[in-house]
Amino acid sequence: MTEVGIDAIEIWTGKLKLDLPNTFAPAKGEDPEKYTKGLGLNASSFPDTYEDIVTMGANAAHRLMEHEGLEPEDIGRIDVATESSFDNSKPVSTYIAGCLEGVYDGKFSHANKGERKFACVAGTQSIDDAYNWIKAGRNRGRSALVIATDTALYARNDPGEATQGAGAVAMLISEDPELVSLSTEQGYGSADETDFLKPNQQFPSVDGKRSVQVYLARMREALEDFEGVAGRARTEDFAYIPFHTPFPGMVRKAALFGYRRMIRDTQQEEELADEIGRQPREEAFGVSGQGPESSGTESHADEEAYEEALNEYMDGLKRTDAYQEWYGRVIDPTLTISREVGNWYTGSVHLARTSALRTAFEEDRDLAGERLLVGSYGSGAQAEIHAETVQDTWERKIADLTIDQQIEDRYDLSYEEYERVHDVHNHDIESDLDQGEIEQFTDPHGEFVFDGWGR
Numbered sequence: 001m002t003e004v005g006i007d008a009i010e011i012w013t014g015k016l017k018l019d020l021p022n023t024f025a026p027a028k029g030e031d032p033e034k035y036t037k038g039l040g041l042n043a044s045s046f047p048d049t050y051e052d053i054v055t056m057g058a059n060a061a062h063r064l065m066e067h068e069g070l071e072p073e074d075i076g077r078i079d080v081a082t083e084s085s086f087d088n089s090k091p092v093s094t095y096i097a098g099c100l101e102g103v104y105d106g107k108f109s110h111a112n113k114g115e116r117k118f119a120c121v122a123g124t125q126s127i128d129d130a131y132n133w134i135k136a137g138r139n140r141g142r143s144a145l146v147i148a149t150d151t152a153l154y155a156r157n158d159p160g161e162a163t164q165g166a167g168a169v170a171m172l173i174s175e176d177p178e179l180v181s182l183s184t185e186q187g188y189g190s191a192d193e194t195d196f197l198k199p200n201q202q203f204p205s206v207d208g209k210r211s212v213q214v215y216l217a218r219m220r221e222a223l224e225d226f227e228g229v230a231g232r233a234r235t236e237d238f239a240y241i242p243f244h245t246p247f248p249g250m251v252r253k254a255a256l257f258g259y260r261r262m263i264r265d266t267q268q269e270e271e272l273a274d275e276i277g278r279q280p281r282e283e284a285f286g287v288s289g290q291g292p293e294s295s296g297t298e299s300h301a302d303e304e305a306y307e308e309a310l311n312e313y314m315d316g317l318k319r320t321d322a323y324q325e326w327y328g329r330v331i332d333p334t335l336t337i338s339r340e341v342g343n344w345y346t347g348s349v350h351l352a353r354t355s356a357l358r359t360a361f362e363e364d365r366d367l368a369g370e371r372l373l374v375g376s377y378g379s380g381a382q383a384e385i386h387a388e389t390v391q392d393t394w395e396r397k398i399a400d401l402t403i404d405q406q407i408e409d410r411y412d413l414s415y416e417e418y419e420r421v422h423d424v425h426n427h428d429i430e431s432d433l434d435q436g437e438i439e440q441f442t443d444p445h446g447e448f449v450f451d452g453w454g455r
């Protein structure tokens with residue numbers, strides 16, 4: 001049967017940089033290590049005043065089409081995943097197709113275009129849609145272009161402000177893919193949640209602490225559901241586990257819970273329990289409480305006892321050599337790009353995958369045939385866990401990525417400049433941009449730019 005998966009990938013980062021320890025922390029009167037060690041972030045990417053979700057998405061897609069030698073007639077579908085959309089009717093993919101048609105002779109008139117929304121998981125859902133379209137035999141030999149593009153901005157002084165980011169990831173979904181193939185091994189964890197919302201507003205309303213718990217709970221359910229399809233997931237089964245990364249500290253938590261589940265009922269669990277001096281099984285904690293493994297029905301005192309026991313066991317597990325080795329090999333390489341660019345919402349998990357593959361490439365590691373376990377997540381809330389297999393030709397698709405150079409080339413904003421550019425992107429206030437005085441911090445070169453309406 002024909003394999004379907006990701007054939008090629010391109011990344012476009014917002015051109016500005018907000019340095020968290022050196023610029024943001026002093027302005028906020030915070031310890032820089034809150035950001036570097038606590039959240040695990042060095043910097044956020046920020047859009048220059050001539051960038052938005054359309055220009056970043058179109059630039060990533062254009063670069064991908066050029067690299068792959070594609071013409072519009074090769075693309076049968078353009079799906080944009082975003083939670084930063086500005087139009088409740090016309091999908092962002094039509095704006096992006098319009099930009100691209102300005103530089104190609106052909107048109108995308110035959111291509112089905114849409115916009116996917118389910119917070120950050122929408123990028124993966126768009127890949128799933130493209131996979132199903134190709135598997136159903138409706139693609140007539142054409143590929144799908146999936147573009148995850150976001151300006152992940154928070155209101156100033158919101159706790160989420162430290163986790164902002166902006167950029168786009170363009171992916172080509174094709175038959176006989178050259179990067180990774182997808183399979184039917186997939187699981188979901190989904191519930192109606194209200195911890196992160198944007199009802200007709202630009203900046204999200206977030207209950208940050210609860211959002212972390214909801215992420216962990218849905219991810220646990222998705223792993224259980226995945227195991228129902230694919231069988232037991234074990235620590236040694238996957239070369240890398242890229243997670244949705246709002247900030248690397250979130251992934252540190254998710255990875256620990258995932259590891260705990262993957263070693264359950266094994267000799268390794270017994271050995272680690274001896275080392276820690278505490279049994280990991282539910283009965284050893286008394287009852288389950290409101291944590292990520294909650295049944296949600298217990299008394300407050302029981303919940304506290306459970307949380308304490310769980311935290312003690314998890315802290316011990318985190319310090320074991322076995323966990324540290326696994327984390328350093330399987331998880332840490334997925335975080336290198338994210339540490340420098342922050343949260344890209346729909347693109348975030350796809351940055352994590354790219355980050356891992358790029359590390360393997362730099363280390364000259366033979367990854368062909370190895371498996372990845374990909375944990376996507378969107379607030380509201382839904383997690384999806386699926387498996388991918390790295391293809392023989394993967395190195396060719398990673399070798400030319402320019403993300404390191406793009407990160408290096410960003411303009412480093414002062415705090416005052418950051419405030420000005422944040423205001424320009426704030427639709428609720430009148431900015432210099434509205435008055436036609438466009439202050440820009442970098443110079444565009446051969447790329448799509450926002451100049452009002454004529455990108």
Ligand code: CAA
Pocket residue numbers: 031032033034035037038039120159160161162163196206207208209211212215244245246247249250343345377378379
């Ligand atoms: N040195 C070292 N570590 C420090 C420190 C210091 N000086 N000061 C604080 N820390 C640690 C804290 O202990 C904490 O770590 P733990 O969680 O492991 O305990 C970490 O740094 C963050 O500190 P706080 O919890 O005090 O930070 P905060 O309350 O100001 O904000 C946040 C944290 C709630 C996550 C906030 O950034 C936020 O609201 N972010 C947006 C929401 C979000 O990203 N949620 C993630 C799940 S939802 C999702 O994934 C969807 C999505 O993309 C948004």
